[in-house]
Amino acid sequence: MKIIVFEDExxxxxxxxxxxxxxxxxxxxxxxxESIEEGINWFRQSAGTVDLxxxxxxxxxxxxxxxxxxxxxxxxxxxxxAYDSFALQAFKVYSxxxxxxxxxxxxLKRALEKFEYFKVAPEPAVNISKxxxxxxxxxxxxFMGKVNNQLVYVKAKEIAYIHFSEGLTWATTxxxxxxxxDYSLDxxxxxxDKNLFFxxxxxxxIHVDAIKKITTYYNSRLVIQLFPPTETEAIIxxxxxxxxxxxxxx
Numbered sequence: 001m002k003i004i005v006f007e008d009e010x011x012x013x014x015x016x017x018x019x020x021x022x023x024x025x026x027x028x029x030x031x032x033x034e035s036i037e038e039g040i041n042w043f044r045q046s047a048g049t050v051d052l053x054x055x056x057x058x059x060x061x062x063x064x065x066x067x068x069x070x071x072x073x074x075x076x077x078x079x080x081x082a083y084d085s086f087a088l089q090a091f092k093v094y095s096x097x098x099x100x101x102x103x104x105x106x107x108l109k110r111a112l113e114k115f116e117y118f119k120v121a122p123e124p125a126v127n128i129s130k131x132x133x134x135x136x137x138x139x140x141x142x143f144m145g146k147v148n149n150q151l152v153y154v155k156a157k158e159i160a161y162i163h164f165s166e167g168l169t170w171a172t173t174x175x176x177x178x179x180x181x182d183y184s185l186d187x188x189x190x191x192x193d194k195n196l197f198f199x200x201x202x203x204x205x206i207h208v209d210a211i212k213k214i215t216t217y218y219n220s221r222l223v224i225q226l227f228p229p230t231e232t233e234a235i236i237x238x239x240x241x242x243x244x245x246x247x248x249x250x
Contacts, residue, residue, distance in 0.1 A: 001024050001051050002028045002030050002049065002050040002052075003028070003030065003050055003051065003054060004029070004030050005017065005029060006034075006039060006053065006055040006059060007033075007054070007056045007059075008034040008035065008059050012056070012080075012101065015102075015103070017032075019105050022105065023109055023112055030049065035060045035061045036061050036062050036064065039059070040067055040071055043067070043071040043073060051075070052115055053073075053075050054077075054099075056079075057080075058082075064079075078115065079097075079098040079099070080099045080101060080103060081099075082100065082101045097111040141193075142155050142156065143179075144181070144182055145179045145180045145181045146180065147180065154179050156192055158173045158174060159174075159197075159207055161204060161206040161207060161226055161230070162181070162204070162205045163203050163204045164184075164202075164203045164204075169181045175228075185205060189205060200235070200237070201236065204230075206224065206226060211224055211225075212225045221241065222235070223236070
């Protein structure tokens with residue numbers, strides 16, 4: 001089997017290849033590509049020379065979906081990613097398999113079995129545009145609000161944390177701007193990238209980059225110091241501590 005690996009972190013590429021060598025009797029790694037630019041050049045020169053592509057979503061110079069507007073890719077793809085399962089629903093719908101990092105060999109074997117099962121098709125049943133649409137929808141999520149009869153919006157990637165107080169949902173940006181939102185926390189939680197945001201309790205959702213310090217708290221809870229600072233203590237409820245630690249570990 002001839003494969004190409006899209007991965008900008010050397011240790012991840014080496015680990016994937018090592019696992020593949022345990023699963024595939026005859027394996028030829030044609031190339032390891034780290035960037036979108038390098039990938040576009042490779043496809044324009046060598047398209048159709050491999051059986052299968054392993055592609056990380058986030059490469060050194062952007063996300064991999066940027067390539068599909070510039071080159072026609074008909075080789076089957078197995079994505080490797082750290083993104084949450086909600087953002088990956090399109091992968092399931094359009095018959096593209098994916099592997100969550102860190103990759104487990106049992107999941108790799110499952111993906112390879114799926115590839116073997118479907119590879120008799122003349123071309124993969126993949127709608128890349130739909131996958132890209134789902135990815136960019138999450139990447140560029142915006143929330144609307146109203147300030148003094150003026151409609152405003154905030155980008156998800158600019159939010160430090162979101163909290164519910166006195167019957168209103170508020171987004172606090174990384175520059176400490178506070179914006180009232182026309183959404184409940186439950187609605188917002190479903191729209192956010194779970195790789196970056198975590199709901200620590202019933203009133204507060206935080207961005208990983210807003211965490212300044214974490215300390216232990218009584219009754220097996222944790223308290224987080226955020227930046228910008230919160231008006232009240234950001235306490236992780238006891239039942240969420242375990243999942244919060246797993247989220248921090250990626």
